[in-house]
Amino acid sequence: MVEVKLWGALHPATGGVSTIEIEATTIRELLRKLQEQYPDTAPFVKNGIAVSIDGVLYRDSWEKKLPPSAEIYLLPRIVGG
Amino acid sequence: MTYDTQFTGQTFKSVGTRPLRPDGIDKVTGRARYGADYNLPGQLTGLILRSPHAHARIKKIDTRKAEKLKGVKAVITSTDLPDLTDGDSELFDILDNCMARKKVFYDGHAVAAVAAIDAKTARAALKLIKVDYQVLSHVTDVDEATKPKAPLLHRNCFTEGIEPKPAKASNIASRSEFGHGDVEVGFEQADVVVERNFKTEQTHQGYIEPHACVASFGPDGSAEMWVCTQGHFTFRQQCAALLGMPLSKLRVTSTEIGGGFGGKTHIWAEPVALALSRKANRPVKLVMSREEVFRASGPTSATSIDIKIGVKKDGTITAADAVLRYSNGPYPGVWAMLGAMTSFACYDLKNVRTVGLEVLVNRPKTTAYRAPSAPMAAFAVESMVDELADKIGMDPVAFRIKNAAKEGTKSSYGPVYGPIGIGPTLEAARKHPHMKAKLGKNQGRGMACGFWFNFGGQTCADLNIAVDGSVTLTVGTIDVGGARASLALVAAEELGIDYDDVKAVVGDTASLGHNDMTDGSRGTFSSSMAAIMAARNAIEELKNRAAKMWEIPVKNVIWEDGHAKAKGRGKKYAKLAPLSLADIAAETPNTGGPIAGYSELVADGAGVSFATHICDVEVDPETGRTQVVRYTVIQDAGKAVHPTYVEGQYQGGAAQGIGWALNEEYIYGADGRLQNPGFLDYRIPVCSDLPMIDTQILEIPNPNHPYGVRGVGETSIVPPLAAIANAVSDAVDVRMTHVPMSAPRILKALKTEH
Known part of the structure; x- marks a missing residue:
């Protein structure tokens, strides 16, 4: 079980809460279960979500492990120039 | 395949040396060979007809006369690029930007294109295309566009990110919010609170090479394209989707690139060249003129940013609040959101809130420009940080060091930082000889920090x-x-x-x-x-x-x-x-x-990046002209693989920032038309405008890269607007709040404040 913090735009999709708990060990599992438990998050996942693990952003690595004690933060996908 | 990307601390023989570059x-x-240097047998010249109106409904396009002109091989409009986007609104906006459909949204929006045997014939054909417009009222200013009676770009635009969803359409496409704590409580704890509005004007990336491509469609439905781009695989993906072809049938070769800085991460003329080639059954070369580059390819946002910061007399920031309005052009983007995420990222704040508003205006589609959106937010925040340091009588470097984010700080955009480099760049600035050098008459010194994510x-x-x-x-x-x-x-x-x-x-x-x-x-x-x-x-x-x-x-x-x-x-x-x-x-x-x-x-695991810049300027009080006389960039590179090119990135970012801070801006007339689409009237810095830009590379290894490498290309453009504004404000003793700080703007500020 990991604690997942959400950026503001996701709060309406999770019933107004800013932190949720999900049984997940990888980013893939986290994003899948997020959509299963909170279907309104699906458009956000489709548009791209970045996952911050202990302050380091991961945009594409589904296989990345989620350490149980790590801070997991969901953020919008960043673009660059 | 499996691989281990962890930094191992190895010593290097080749990495860190400075050999000549192969190109x-x-x-x-x-x-x-750049984009325009590629040629194919039987190649045609492609040209695009662009809207002279800032906002208009397209009632009818008559291409018959152009099609009959001798030497014209194809004429296309939006009907030749049908909507195949299948409900993908982002892709549809790209399509609509490449070739307008029901409405034109800015001066320069493409409405039709021709392919002819030479440029003269193509130009004559463009004149024969008759477009019947119903001109609509327009809005180009970011603040004006947010007003209740502003002309609406899209009647179905209801601000996203607000609960409940607004019932009335507006030009604010979306609202995003970041932060933590309670800013109202924080402001009550402050001894000094300052609140200001800051503005930055729209700038172009200013790459020297215009957009250029050669497209060649074969009768079997496969195609090739040679193009100057920052991402040929992404260009292939987007062009193939818009033209309805499998990815494997479109082969894209990237040419040498004469600058991109984010502007060449978006497709503009490439689908048009492909559609022309498909219709003509001949290769088509399409090269945008400089005027077209300015009018119709991606500038950065113009912004209007409200900042409020509270501070105790001991230098502790108690609260920070920002509302950031960023122009997006006619299509919704994420530009204000990025400004909101980056604005206070350098600092350790208990109470912080940032709100980003994406504002639609009748200007070209906003696109990425090197650490997109961060320089404008940093200009506003770092200007006010300097002002607050002055108000409480604290050295600006010491004030920043006291409030700087560090390992364990909850960032203003959410996550808690791991090991980060803002502290070392500030310490290096504090010790740098530049900070102690004497200033001359009419000279001022400024410094500023900057943040970018990297990925x-x-x-x-x-x-x-x-x-x-x-x-x-x-x-x-x-x-x-x-x-x-x-x-x-x-x-x-x-x-x-x-x-x-x-x-x-x-x-x-x-x-x-x-x-x-x-x-x-x-x-x-x-x-x-x-x-x-x-x-x-x-x-x-x-x-x-x-x-x-x-x-x-x-x-x-x-x-x-x-x-x-x-x-x-x-x-x-x-x-x-x-x-x-x-x-x-x-x-x-x-x-x-x-x-x-x-x-x-x-x-993945690129790690966030920080920089600190120091700048000296000399301002002529009679003319308002500003000369940057000394400039120092301090930034963490992780491991500098080729230090010369790391220094080049640092210097390039600073040079672009100097142009942005002092001269560059899109100027629109009351008719909504761009008044300065050329390098004579839109002035980027030349060598004589720049001092030698000194650099100091810090090497704090990235733990998520085998050699400890971090990205270095973007962060260097984040601090310059603020560093220069702080230096100019120091020189003229007036807080500058509007970028660019052109000579007329400085004279006006001197007249108003003194």
Whole structure:
């Protein structure tokens, strides 16, 4: 079980809460279960979500492990120039 | 394939040296081929007809006369680029921007295009196309666009991110909010609270090479394109989607690139060139003029930013609040959101809130420009940080050090930071001789910090070892600033061979798997990771071949210092002299054929980046003209693979920032038309405008890269607007709140305040 913090735009999709708990060990599992438990998050996942693990952003690595004690933060996908 | 990307702290032989770049001689002698240098037999000239109106409904387009003109081979409108986007609104906006459909949204919006046997005929054909417009009222100013009675760009635009959803349409496409704590409580705790509005004008990336491509559609439905781009795989993906063709049938080759800075991460004329070629059944070259580049390709946002910061007398910031309005052009983006995320990222704040508003205006579609959106937010925040330091009588560097984010700080955009580099850059600034140098008459000094995220992404590399032992490294990320030299250094390091024995090239879309664009400061970070893994993959095969040559088990072969070495007991092993890569390569015809290494990976874990800049200016009080007289950039590079090109990135970002801060701006007339679409009236800095830009590279290894590399391309443009504004404010003793600080604007500020 990991604690997942959400950026503001996701709060309406999770019933107004800013932190949720999900049984997940990888980013893939986290994003899948997020959509299963909170279907309104699906458009956000489709548009791209970045996952911050202990302050380091991961945009594409589904296989990345989620350490149980790590801070997991969901953020919008960043673009660059 | 599995790979370990953790930093190991190894010492380097090649990485960190400064050899000549492989593309250097071609570029200075004119041999290098840019987008407009490619030609095909039977090639036609493509030109685009653009709207003269800022906002208008297209009632009818009559192309009949143009089609009948001798020498014209194709004329297209939006009907030749039908909507195949299947509900993908982002892709539809790209399509609509490339060729307007029901409405034009800005001066310069494409409405039709022709392909003809030469430019003269194409120009004559454009004049024969009759477009019947119903002109609509327009709005180009970011603040005006948010007013209740502003002309609406889209009647179905209801601000997203607000609960409940608004019932009335507006030009605010979305609202995003970040932060933590309670800013109202924080302001109550403050001894001093300052609140101001800051404005920045729209600027262009100012790349010297205009957008250019050659498209060639075959009768079998497959096509090729040569194009200057920051991401040929992404261009292929988007063009193929818009033209309704499988990815494998569109082969895209990237040319040399004369600057991009984010502006070449978006498609503009490429689908048009492909559609023209498809209709004409001939190759079509399409090169945008400088005027077209300004009117119709991607500038950055114009902004209006409200900042409020509270501070205690001891220098502790108690609360920080910002509302950031960023112009998006006619299509919704994420530009204010990025401003909101980055604005206070340098600081450790208990109470912080940022709100970003994406504002639609009748200007060209906003696109990425080097650390997109961060420079404007930093201008507002760092200007006010300087002002607050002054108000409480504290040294600006000490004030920033006191409030700087560190490991364990909850960032203003959400996550808690791991090890970060803002502290070391500030300490380096504090100790730098520049901070202690004497200032002359009419001179002022400013400094500022900057933050950018950096990211990695999908990346491939192939590494081929030729029979003579030389190596070709093929990567899929565009080289915008010396990456081929850096990547050759990395491959040489890993293989243990000389830099001169490695040639790095950029492969086309048919030769590698998908690579994300060179953006987000990811080019060298990602492709060096891929190059390392490809080299390690090749080394496994080199060991196999050595084992065959020696007739020993491969488990008894190690790779060390660029050689295969036999490790085993007995006389046989003692006689086996190490084999170099060249020794093994020479025997490949008999040991199993060619040797190649490859890697396909997602390079994540780029790590955030910080910089601190120091700037001295001299302002002429009679004319308002500002000259930057000294400039220093301090930034963490992780590991500088090729220090000269890291310094080049630092200097380039600062130079662009100097232009943005002092001169560059889009100027629109009351008619909504761009008044200065050329380098005479839109003035980017030239050499005589710039001092030698000093750099200090800090090397704090990135733990998520085998060599400790971080991206360095973008952060250097974040602090300059603020550093220069602080220096100008120091020189003239007036707080400057509007960028660019052009001479008339400085004179006006002097007249108003003094």
